[in-house]
Amino acid sequence: MICRLCGSAELESVVDLGATPPCERFLAATQLDEPEPTYPLHLRVCRSCLLAQIPPLITPEDTFTEYAYFSSFATSWVEHARKFVDQAVEKIKPEFVVEVASNDGYLLRHVVAKGIRCLGIEPSVNVGAAARDKGVPTRTAFLNKDTAASVRSEHGPADLVVANNVYAHIPDIQGFTAGLRELVKDDGWVSIEVQHLLSLVQYNQYDTIYHEHFQYYTVASAQRALASSGLHVVDVELLPTHGGSIRLWARPVEAQPGKSVGFVLEEERRAGLHDMSGYQDFxxxxxxxxxxxxxxxxxxxxxxxxxxxxxxxxxxxxxxxxxxxxxxxxxxxxxxxxxxxxxxxxxxxxxxxxxxxxxxxxxxxxxxxxxxxxxxxxxxxxxxxxxxxxxxxxxxxxxxxxx
Incomplete structure (x- = not known):
């Protein structure tokens, strides 16, 4: 196994959870007498770029072509999305919004309600159909640079690209990040929400390690990942969602990061997550x-x-x-x-x-x-x-x- 971000072979074990089936592969009664494939679930951290990761043993196509998770069944999550949309519209005043991994339209429905042009990119056929039933324009596709170029050609570049709880779900970090850059205007914004590795380690949240999550981010490792396609982190928000998440605001234009970025980086450093010391007791x-x-x-x-x-x-x-x-x-x-x-x-x-x-x-x-x-x-x-x-x-x- 080599690091999927920087290519280093210096990966150090953090926790080995044995082998489990894919976490969203729920069984019908007719499948109970059939064998189930299991895959190792072993978290390691790259010493070179600090990216925490598991081996990419299953593909996104295996998991997300038909998916069992519908965001709208979590009332608090829909409300969280509404507040984000209100904040983003006030902050950016976008004319065109794209959400990657838009699920069942839980977030973009609030954009539609404001009369703002939008598009969801959702790989799961069944979940994307539910979004379209809600009146949310949705393209069924996985994001990569080619998909992004097609969307940009048809709809134009986006003022705001949203990627909530998906940046951990893709094994091709560089290809996905290149897709984000292709989607956004040169002076636009990218907003990413992802679970914070600091919370995962500090609060024993090891159950969030599963095969859909290929990597786990600190702000430091997310900065390196986004920089691979010329996106620069300019602001960070700490969120309570998923036991502790970060909302990264990134832009193609280079700018001085806000004080929040330095504050969270310092918290991570003090916790030992900018070296290996913070993982010793996990x-x-x-x-x-x-x-x-x-x-x-x-x-x-x-x-x-x-x-x-x-x-x-x-x-x-x-x-x-x-x-x-x-x-x-x-x-x-x-x-x-x-x-x-x-x-x-x-x-x-x-x-x-x-x-x-x-x-x-x-x-x-x-x-x-x-x-x-x-x-x-x-x-x-x-x-x-x-x-x-x-x-x-x-x-x-x-x-x-x-x-």
């Missing part, structure tokens, strides 16, 4: 999360308590597989997305039901797998207190909560 902390969760689940089973899950996110499948959790100690999980109903989690084969199942069964505990939506889900699940039920959050440390 694998041990991951083991602690696993041990605490298994101790809780086995203890609940031994005392006759029932535990079910809430949510079937990709991150949850890393956690379930790494911990070896099966339906004997987690009876089932529920999800708002109808696409997943009647299916089973990859690897662990835990059944997925509609959320109403929880009220019917009245379990003692609900294990919240999308822990990053804690505020939203604590409110949604407050009704479990009627029978004394408790929520359990596994990360950053195991916590029981009476909602």
């Amino acid at each position: 694998a041990r902390n991951v083991d602690t999360v696993r041990q605490n969760l298994l101790r809780f689940l086995l203890g609940a089973a031994a005392t006759g308590k029932t535990v079910v899950g809430y949510g079937a996110p990709g991150k949850g499948n890393t956690l379930l597989n790494h911990c070896g959790i099966r339906p004997d100690i987690l009876k089932y999980t529920v999800d708002r997305n109808p696409y997943k109903h009647g299916r089973f989690t990859p690897g662990t084969r835990i059944p997925i039901h509609p959320p109403e199942r929880i009220a019917d069964d009245k379990p003692d505990y609900v294990l919240v797998l999308p822990w990053n939506l804690r505020t939203e889900l604590t409110a949604q699940l407050s009704y479990i207190s009627e029978w004394g039920g408790r929520l359990v959050f596994p990360i950053p440390t195991l916590e029981e909560v009476r909602p």
